Amino acid sequence: MVFLDKDYWTDRYSSGKTIWDIGFASPPLVQYLDQIENKDIRVMIPGAGSGYEAxxxxxxxxxxxxxxxxxxxxxxxxxxxxPEFPMNHVHHENFFKHEGLYDLILEQTFFCALDPSLRIMYAKKMQELLKQNGKLVGVWFDRDFDLDGPPFGGEAKEYKDLFEKYFEIKTIAPCYNSISERLGSEVFLILENSKI
Incomplete structure (x- = not known):
């Protein structure tokens, strides 16, 4: 199965098989957004789904x-x-073909939806989409799954090895404010695009 196929994801939404959808904005991302003083920065969340954070x-x-x-x-x-959300800020497209420059990109269950073979492409594309000193911030699973995926698991060391080639790693630590179902199985990362 091709997990990046849009029909696959549309079927998951249509059939209600959206276990990643927690029904509200992710607490780690909310807390991070609350710390940002400049509300005019350009922010994007790929694989946004229901868009609670938006x-x-x-x-x-x-x-x-x-x-x-x-x-x-x-x-x-x-x-x-x-309806008040700007329509030109809603992008229906393949992340890997998206064009734009952002100050901040938020990660919440997008990385784990991609086949692991795409992880280097993910890191390169994120670097391409971020402005100089822009940040990729969010939560990644710190566990494996007993299934073929998605979601696909991973661990902190793997992320360090992957991302340090493209970003300056500012933070990589256990996520202390995950939702209860994921507590102890997520890491919080702040990656800065300072290697252009």
Whole structure:
């Protein structure tokens, strides 16, 4: 099965098989967004799904927040529920073909949805999409799964080995404010694009 196929993800949304959807904005990302004083920075969340973090960002004053998803289904629901969100900030496309420059990209269950063979491409594309000194911030699983995926697991050392080639690693630590179901199985990363 090709996990990057948009029909696969649309089927997951249509059939309600969205175990990654926690129903609200991710607490680690909310806490990180709350610390940002400049609400005019350009932010993107790939694989945004239901876009809870985007709604939170809009409600708290962010003016240039973008969401991207390969599947049209969750984006259509998002737009219908959030008509005040700028339509030109909603991107229905393949992440690897997306063009733009961002100050901040947020990671929440996107990396683990990609086949592990795409992880180097992910790191390179993230570096390409971030401005000089822009940051990739979020949570990654720190565990393996007893299934073929997605989600696909990983561990902190693997992420360090992968990302240090493309970014300056500012933080890589156990995520202390994960949702209860994921507590102890996630790491929080802050990666800075200072290696251009």
């Amino acid at each position: 709604v939170y960002a809009l409600q708290t004053g962010f003016t240039d927040f973008h969401i991207l998803d390969f599947s049209k289904s969750p984006l259509e629901r998002f737009v219908a529920s959030n």
